[in-house]
Amino acid sequence: MRRRRFLATTAVAGGLLAGCTGSDGGTNESTAGAGDGTGTAASDGTTGAGAATESGSTAAEGTGSEATDETGTASGGSYSVTMPPVGTVSFDSVPETWVANNGSWADMGVALGKQPPKAVWLTERYHTQYYDEIPGVSVDKSGMQSLYSDGVSKELFYELDGDVHVIDPNFLLNRYKGWNQTDIKEIETEIAPFFGNSIFSRGYDWHEDYPYLSLYEAFEKLSQVFQETERYEAFAGLHDDFQSNVSEVVPSGEKPAVAIMWAGSDQPDTFSPYLISPGTSFKQWRDLEVRDAFADTSVRDFHADRSEVDFETLLEVDPDVLLLRGHEDKTRKQFQNTVVSYLESNDTASALTAVENGDVYRGGPLYQGPITNLVLTERAARQVYGASDQLFDRQRVADIVTGSS
Structure with missing residues (x-):
């Protein structure tokens, strides 16, 4: 025993x-x-x-x-x-x-x-x-x-x-x-x-x-x-x-409206929408104070009723930024060459402001802890605000993990 x-x-x-x-x-x-x-x-x-x-x-x-x-x-x-x-x-x-x-x-x-x-x-x-x-x-x-x-x-x-x-x-x-x-x-x-x-x-x-x-x-x-x-x-x-x-990265003016969705393939035509909530899954987006493009629309959160949105719905909402989940196994270049390339070539999707402006990004994973949140928040700050500086000390993190601090 x-x-x-x-x-x-x-x-x-x-x-x-x-x-x-x-x-x-x-x-x-x-x-x-x-x-x-x-x-x-x-x-x-x-x-x-x-x-x-x-x-x-x-x-x-x-x-x-x-x-x-x-x-x-x-x-x-x-x-x-x-x-x-x-x-x-x-x-x-x-x-x-x-x-x-x-x-x-x-x-x-x-x-x-x-x-x-x-x-x-x-x-x-x-x-x-x-x-x-x-x-x-x-x-x-x-x-x-x-x-x-x-x-x-x-x-x-x-x-x-x-x-x-x-x-x-x-x-x-x-x-x-x-x-x-x-x-x-x-x-x-x-x-x-x-x-x-x-x-x-x-x-x-x-x-x-x-x-x-x-x-x-x-x-x-x-x-x-x-x-x-x-x-x-x-x-x-x-x-x-x-x-x-x-907080120093977040601009004082109006923040971009982002649409966070699950894209189930490299050539998505429908998406599962998420509304930004207090769950830890959305921590980086709350901390960056972005606006939820779906918040004041008729779009329901996927978890509430298994809802979907298509390109026509997205054109009505027309978010500033598209954040697509389900592709964290890809590098930025791989994501660009697959999902983004498809959206740019699609007659309807290519008319979206986010696609026209090159503001389609990987939206982060479902789960994040204290280390991954640091990495993901810094990545998100680069995506939506063009931040260029490192926002946390990598060696300080390593020292805590290894017990060297």
Whole structure:
């Protein structure tokens, strides 16, 4: 029998893991056109309410007080960390192996100097090429497994045998109908606890009963699990400095109107639209204060009703900038030679202001953590504002990750 690395889990409030067969849970995600639980396309846009707090501090957001609960240290070296919706999880030692829901949490682990997780939801959506920007930091995904493969296997969790599952259990219960609360309890009892919160999107009805966390709130909690709070504090300070640099790039006048969409192919004729929301998926665009081209239109967010837009709709909205997701595996040149080239040659698409002006860019991934957010925000500042200076110190990041700072 493996040595247990946690002692107990106490739910934040009764019922938080109840009601887990909502509208999202009734559909097998393998058939959804751009669902975030599949291996084909993605949904991360939302129409959620409330502004996120993304500073290095841990100001609460959402609707509950659990977002700012602190760790507690018990006798014998055990300690506990509270995370909505799972409650307070007590550990008897620091987890050595782990499983993550997505690249947001995996990136946090890298920032904390940990080994990569044994698995994420989809390995192809954990974009490790961003680490090329950071000297001496890299991640080998060759041994990493995908949790999702036409479903989510409970047996895989036994094979992985992680010390902690950094996954919001409600995500499993609602985004894939094959799981129920008995399965969650079994994994917690027989293997290891769940410890996660779905932070990248604000569009889930089942998330309304417990608070979302900002990127740095979630990051702090994971640092408490891994007992790496000094690294977290170092990143929080770096992030504060970074935010100051970003604010200097943002112009004082009217900001560009951007349309963020999922483009499912190199020759897209329809797109899945996203409205900029407080989820961590849109952090760089909020920080750069761009305007949402879809905000005051009849266009609905993809997550709300699986909506699509075509070139005719885009001509009516005519955004200043097109930000197309689904192409992070391409270099800028590859994206230009495929997707942009197609839009420029299309009779209708070529009439769009963004296409005419050469303002069609990769729109960033679904998931980002503290390191990847730095890289993506700087890239976004170049795209929409023509920023030329580096906005963060690469070596400072590397020193925190390696423990040299």
